[in-house]
Amino acid sequence: MTNVLVDETSNNLNQPGEPESWRRFFTFSTDHKVIGIQYIVTAFFFFLVGGIFAMVIRGELITPEADLVDRTVYNAMFTLHGTVMLFLWTFPVLSGLANYLVPLMIGARDMAFPRLNAVAFWMVPVFGIVLMGSFLAPGGPSQAGWWAYPPVSLQNPSGALINGQFLWLLAVALSGVSSIMGAVNIVTTIVRMRAPGMTFFRMPIFVWAVMSAQIIQLFGLPALTAGAVMLLFDLTLGTAFFDPIKGGDPILFQHFFWFYSHPAVYVIILPIFGIFSELFPVYARKPLFGYKVVAISSLVIVALSAVVWVHHMFASGTPGWMRMLFMFSTMLISVPTGIKVFAWVATIWGGKIRLTSAMLFALGGLVMFVFAGITGIMLASAPMDIHVNNTYFVVGHFHYVIFGATVMGVYAALYHWFPKMTGRMYNEGLGQLHFVLTFIGANLNFFPMHPLGLEGMPRRVASYDPEFAFWNVIASIGAFLLGMSTLPFILNMVGSWVQGEKAPDNPWRAIGIEWLVSSPPTHENFEVLPIVVSDPYGYGKSDPLVSNADALEVAHEQH
Amino acid sequence: MKLRTGLILTAAAIVLAVISLWVGQQAYTWMPPQASAESILVDNLFSFLVTIGTFIFLGVFVAIAYAVLFQRAGKYDFSDGPHIEGNVTLEVVWTAIPFALVIWIAAYSFQIYDQMSILGPMEHVHMGMAEAAPMGSNEGDKPIEVLARQWTWEFRYPEQNINSTELHLPSNQRATLLLKSEDVIHGFFVPAFRVKQDVIPGEDIIFEFTPVREGKYRLRDSQYSGTYFAAMQTDVVVESPEAHRQWLAEAAAQPPMVAYNEAYADYTKASEKGSRAGWKTVPPAPPPLVNYSGSPLTQE
Numbered sequence: 001m002t003n004v005l006v007d008e009t010s011n012n013l014n015q016p017g018e019p020e021s022w023r024r025f026f027t028f029s030t031d032h033k034v035i036g037i038q039y040i041v042t043a044f045f046f047f048l049v050g051g052i053f054a055m056v057i058r059g060e061l062i063t064p065e066a067d068l069v070d071r072t073v074y075n076a077m078f079t080l081h082g083t084v085m086l087f088l089w090t091f092p093v094l095s096g097l098a099n100y101l102v103p104l105m106i107g108a109r110d111m112a113f114p115r116l117n118a119v120a121f122w123m124v125p126v127f128g129i130v131l132m133g134s135f136l137a138p139g140g141p142s143q144a145g146w147w148a149y150p151p152v153s154l155q156n157p158s159g160a161l162i163n164g165q166f167l168w169l170l171a172v173a174l175s176g177v178s179s180i181m182g183a184v185n186i187v188t189t190i191v192r193m194r195a196p197g198m199t200f201f202r203m204p205i206f207v208w209a210v211m212s213a214q215i216i217q218l219f220g221l222p223a224l225t226a227g228a229v230m231l232l233f234d235l236t237l238g239t240a241f242f243d244p245i246k247g248g249d250p251i252l253f254q255h256f257f258w259f260y261s262h263p264a265v266y267v268i269i270l271p272i273f274g275i276f277s278e279l280f281p282v283y284a285r286k287p288l289f290g291y292k293v294v295a296i297s298s299l300v301i302v303a304l305s306a307v308v309w310v311h312h313m314f315a316s317g318t319p320g321w322m323r324m325l326f327m328f329s330t331m332l333i334s335v336p337t338g339i340k341v342f343a344w345v346a347t348i349w350g351g352k353i354r355l356t357s358a359m360l361f362a363l364g365g366l367v368m369f370v371f372a373g374i375t376g377i378m379l380a381s382a383p384m385d386i387h388v389n390n391t392y393f394v395v396g397h398f399h400y401v402i403f404g405a406t407v408m409g410v411y412a413a414l415y416h417w418f419p420k421m422t423g424r425m426y427n428e429g430l431g432q433l434h435f436v437l438t439f440i441g442a443n444l445n446f447f448p449m450h451p452l453g454l455e456g457m458p459r460r461v462a463s464y465d466p467e468f469a470f471w472n473v474i475a476s477i478g479a480f481l482l483g484m485s486t487l488p489f490i491l492n493m494v495g496s497w498v499q500g501e502k503a504p505d506n507p508w509r510a511i512g513i514e515w516l517v518s519s520p521p522t523h524e525n526f527e528v529l530p531i532v533v534s535d536p537y538g539y540g541k542s543d544p545l546v547s548n549a550d551a552l553e554v555a556h557e558q559h
Numbered sequence: 560m561k562l563r564t565g566l567i568l569t570a571a572a573i574v575l576a577v578i579s580l581w582v583g584q585q586a587y588t589w590m591p592p593q594a595s596a597e598s599i600l601v602d603n604l605f606s607f608l609v610t611i612g613t614f615i616f617l618g619v620f621v622a623i624a625y626a627v628l629f630q631r632a633g634k635y636d637f638s639d640g641p642h643i644e645g646n647v648t649l650e651v652v653w654t655a656i657p658f659a660l661v662i663w664i665a666a667y668s669f670q671i672y673d674q675m676s677i678l679g680p681m682e683h684v685h686m687g688m689a690e691a692a693p694m695g696s697n698e699g700d701k702p703i704e705v706l707a708r709q710w711t712w713e714f715r716y717p718e719q720n721i722n723s724t725e726l727h728l729p730s731n732q733r734a735t736l737l738l739k740s741e742d743v744i745h746g747f748f749v750p751a752f753r754v755k756q757d758v759i760p761g762e763d764i765i766f767e768f769t770p771v772r773e774g775k776y777r778l779r780d781s782q783y784s785g786t787y788f789a790a791m792q793t794d795v796v797v798e799s800p801e802a803h804r805q806w807l808a809e810a811a812a813q814p815p816m817v818a819y820n821e822a823y824a825d826y827t828k829a830s831e832k833g834s835r836a837g838w839k840t841v842p843p844a845p846p847p848l849v850n851y852s853g854s855p856l857t858q859e
Contacts, residue, residue: 070837071786132689140838145783151743151760152785157839219723244761250744251759285632286640313782315746315755320678324669331661338657339650344623346649351640352632363623370619374612377661381608381668383601383675387753390746390781454589456750458781461789465777509637540642 001337028122030114031523033120036100037421039092040414042124046088049132049481053081058445058479061472066463074462075143077166082146083131083168083240086264087175090402092124093410094271095182098210100172100421102186104514104521105204107530107546112188115183119244123178127171134167142168145460147257148228150242150250154235161236169232173200176225183217186210195513197532197546204512205294206538209274212298213267216305220260220267251317258309266305269369270298272409273340276362279416280344282510283359284351290344296335304333314382315389323382329378334373343371356508357431361412364439370406372397375450390460393453399446403482408438411489418493419507422498423519430492437485444478511538516549585612594751596769596778597675601753604671611660623667671688677754677767702737702765706847707745707758709784710822713847721810724818724846725853726795728770729803738764743843746781747816749795752829757782770797786840787822794853810851820846 024034025041056077060068069077094301099117100435103110111117134141140160142148142165156163190211194203227232231253233239240246244252288294310318310326344366353359375397379385411434418426440457453459457468464472506515513530530546538545546552586602586609593599671815674815703726704715728734738747740758746764748755780791798806822843829835 006748044700066789070835071789072837075786075788097573138839143786143838149744152783155743155785157841223788226749244759261569284626284630284640285638287642287644289643290645293645293650293654306832315761316744316757317764320672320676324672327668327672328665332658332664334661335654335657339654341619342653343650345619345626346646348623348626349630350643351626351630352636352638353627353630354632355627364582367620367623370616374616377612377664378605380609381604381664382754383668383671384604386677386755387601387605388752389755390783392747449590454591456591456777456779458746458748458779458789460783461788465792538642540639 005545024313028118030110030118031333032099032103032111032114033421033521033525036096036098038097038121039099039124042121042128042472043089043093043096046084046092048486050081050084050089051486053077053084055483057081058476060462061464062476064464064466064469064472067489072140072143075145076141079142079145079168080131083142083172085402086146086268087172088124088128088131090406091175091179093280094213094268095120096180097275097410097413097417098186098214098271099182100526101191101417101514102210103193104420104525105207105512106190106193106198107513107526107532108193109524109526109529112193113185117185119176120181120185123174125183127174127178130167130174134164134171137162137164137167137329138394138448139163143552144168147261148172148231149232149249150234150253151244153231154243154264156235160261161300163235163308165235166228168234169228169235173225173228173232173312176221176228178226179217183214186214187322187403195526195530195532195546197530199532201292201295202532202535203295205277205288205298206271206274208295209270209272209277211303213270215302216263216267219306220263223256226265227253230256231264233405240512251313254313254316255309258312262309262312263302263305263403263410265398266270268303268406269294270291270301272297272365272369274405275413275416276344277340278512279358279362279412280347281537282416282508283354283356283362285350285539286351287345289346290339291535291537292341293489294340300336301333301371304329304336308333311380311382311385314385320334327380327382331377333376334380335435337373341373352467356415357426357428357435358412358416358491360416360432360435361408365405365412368400368408368442371384372400372404375400388453392449392452392457392459394448395459396446396453399442399449402447403442408442411435412440414493416508417514418496419503420514420519420521422497422500424496425503425507426500427492430488434485434488434492436487437481440442441478441482441485443473445482446476446478448472448475476502480539505549511536511545516546519554522553528552561637563759571621575614575621576759578617579610583607586610590772591750592747592772592776594770594772594774595778596771597677598751598753599771600674607667608664611664623789637686640690672824675754675768679765679767702735704739705747705758706739706741706768707747707780707784707791708741708844709779709841710787710792710843711820711847712778712780712793713818713819713849716807716810719807719811721807721851722849723851723853724820724849725812725851726793727803727806727810727851728795729800730770730773732800733769736766738766743784744769744782744783745791746779748779748781750752750779751774751776752795756779758762766852766859770795773797773799781848787825787843790821790825796853802806806851813850815848815850817853818846818849818852 060074138160144153153165184304230241232245234241240248242248242250244250277288308330310322311330314323452468457464503519505518528551531548533547534543534545583606586606590602701717706713714723722792738758739759745758747758752768756766778793778795823846826843
């Protein structure tokens with residue numbers, strides 16, 4: 001069954017022997033590796049765009065008065081910063097990594113539905129352009145925050161039919177459709193296309209984590225996408241799902257929104273957990289501690305993530321019993337998460353550690369994640385949350401998750417798999433400089449948000465009382481440093497890709513199917529599918545991972 | 560060897576515990592002044608969470624830092640570490656302890672929330688039904704109405720027929736507010752009281768707390784409400800019951816005047832000059848007519 005699927009796609013869509021030209025990155029390619037890199041590069045472009053929005057925000061907040069930009073511009077900036085960073089950077093870059101790595105890691109020649117895969121990717125630039133185009137709409141881009149809570153999101157001061165909020169909702173709905181396509185593809189691939197011998201409990205944790213994350217997309221995204229479409233109808237066609245003046249319920253939208261958008265955090269963080277679980281064994285030369293428990297804990301997180309969303313609404317129109325119920329469920333999620341953290345520490349402990357750029361980013365990301373986990377427990381506690389809800393404490397918490405853990409984890413993954421993706425080695429010195437700037441910048445930027453929130457500074461404000469000035473100045477300096485930190489990274493990636501040292505198949509002496517094939521792997525990855533005979537992470541013993549390591553790439557050597 | 564490891568671990572745990580308890584005490588100073596009965600409860604909870612959080616963070620951080628500093632591979636050492644796949648006892652322990660810990664934290668939080676009873680006593684009914692019988696504990700029995708609109712706070716004392724843009728409350732008495740919004744969702748937030756509640760159009764919410772410390776505190780909109788969201792702030796004055804009665808009498812005698820409103824003033828000034836930059840916005844509501852408007856031009 002599995003092989004039939006693969007052969008069909010290869011016959012229809014790929015011309016073997018076609019030269020590997022850089023032009024393939026600008027085509028409707030169905031090669032999962034090309035699509036993976038397309039996702040990553042496109043996402044990184046939007047990461048820089050979202051970063052520029054963040055610079056404008058931090059520039060405004062360096063002084064208490066609203067003096068750098070108009071309040072409407074500021075509100076558009078934080079709305080688009082959040083939207084771009086989530087829907088155009090974090091989700092696509094993780095889709096890119098999953099696309100590139102999953103087929104290689106499970107020993108498949110491509111994804112289950114290569115054309116669907118390409119369509120899902122090409123929707124990203126389309127809704128990216130729709131969203132950026134909203135700058136040209138009458139009334140400017142959406143200024144309702146990335147939650148788009150009605151009634152603010154329904155106010156439409158410009159009165160135009162095609163307004164910023166309309167385009168925003170259209171972009172989010174398209175993003176939802178694209179992600180659902182991607183999720184169907186990835187889950188099918190993992191379930192149906194594993195190589196012979198690749199049982200579920202021989203899959204690398206990254207694959208487990210990606211599968212778990214994509215299952216969340218499948219059950220959660222329809223709620224958000226439906227909510228976005230209903231809001232679009234309210235805004236454009238005059239329906240009254242959420243408009244209180246016409247008898248709608250604005251709180252209903254919050255439920256639709258958070259039913260997906262909290263689990264979305266796990267869609268983001270689970271693959272990062274997967275990256276940590278891959279990298280620590282390689283750079284500490286030890287097996288992942290408690291593999292099965294770490295694998296299962298991802299699924300436990302998926303189940304719990306579906307029943308915690310109301311913790312975003314502790315100060316909203318929710319009754320006390322609901323707040324208490326969701327406080328308990330939210331706290332429970334720290335148990336499977338804690339299991340993972342302890343497993344990583346035990347993996348590192350007693351190992352033979354090498355601090356490459358990838359390992360530095362993974363360790364930095366882990367430390368920042370632990371901090372975020374602790375503030376997360378505080379936020380889960382309803383009485384505490386009521387004080388800090390919608391303050392900078394929350395902003396600090398989730399930037400430790402989304403930047404501290406996630407972006408650092410993505411950087412770690414990009415360094416680790418860069419030789420595999422490009423066939424070149426990166427510059428270690430620039431990588432370490434990048435780490436130092438990023439780690440300092442991130443902590444300077446996001447730590448001050450915690451004291452600010454505790455003192456009562458609300459999020460999303462363009463101006464604030466002078467008592468908050470001190471920590472805001474520090475945060476802004478950190479933000480500018482963080483902006484600068486991307487320069488050595490870009491220099492390193494572009495420079496190394498063009499003229500870096502040629503990479504061997506397995507520069508890190510890592511155990512994993514992707515490291516058994518050439519860098520970069522050929523079209524279709526494997527001439528002969530690998531036959532897996534061992535558990536993953538066999539560091540410290542010398543069992544072969546597959547029984548036919550030498551046969552995987554006969555075709556490649558004939559070229 | 561085992562005994563030695565045990566002793567080292569115990570000693571490390573004691574050192575971490577002492578540090579964590581100290582940090583937990585510092586946590587009180589990271590908060591605004593304790594101006595309500597609820598703030599004391601929340602700060603105790605926060606201190607407890609900081610103590611536990613510090614212990615966990617330092618425990619993990621010290622372990623990682625030790626490994627990174629002292630367990631590095633030599634430059635030419637290409638051997639692997641020991642092949643350890645797991646340890647069932649250890650895994651059971653680090654599942655059970657966090658589980659017990661979160662049950663403890665959740666139970667303690669539940670107790671605090673129950674004592675605060677900011678939405679009235681916790682009954683297992685939907686808020687819409689609980690509204691029917693508001694617990695009036697203000698002096699006058701009728702709750703003070705909090706009227707939120709883009710972008711102004713207005714407070715109405717129905718017994719005395721007073722409208723004000725500054726909230727005055729007697730100290731050491733349960734304050735009962737009726738939160739209403741006329742346009743979008745706003746958030747009633749007084750950091751010094753540690754209480755917050757979204758104000759939802761079409762839904763009247765009864766909200767309670769007990770101010771205990773006299774003074775002037777900031778009241779902020781905590782739910783993003785559009786263009787001039789950040790300007791939607793005012794003051795809460797907590798005064799002795801005598802001073803409060805006097806204020807009520809004086810305010811009631813004042814003829815209504817147009818209050819100062821930052822959003823409206825900014826918007827009108829910029830529009831008149833034709834210099835409003837940025838995009839078209841929802842115009843701010845006209846400032847309300849009030850008997851008392853605080854001292855708007857001398858904001859702290």
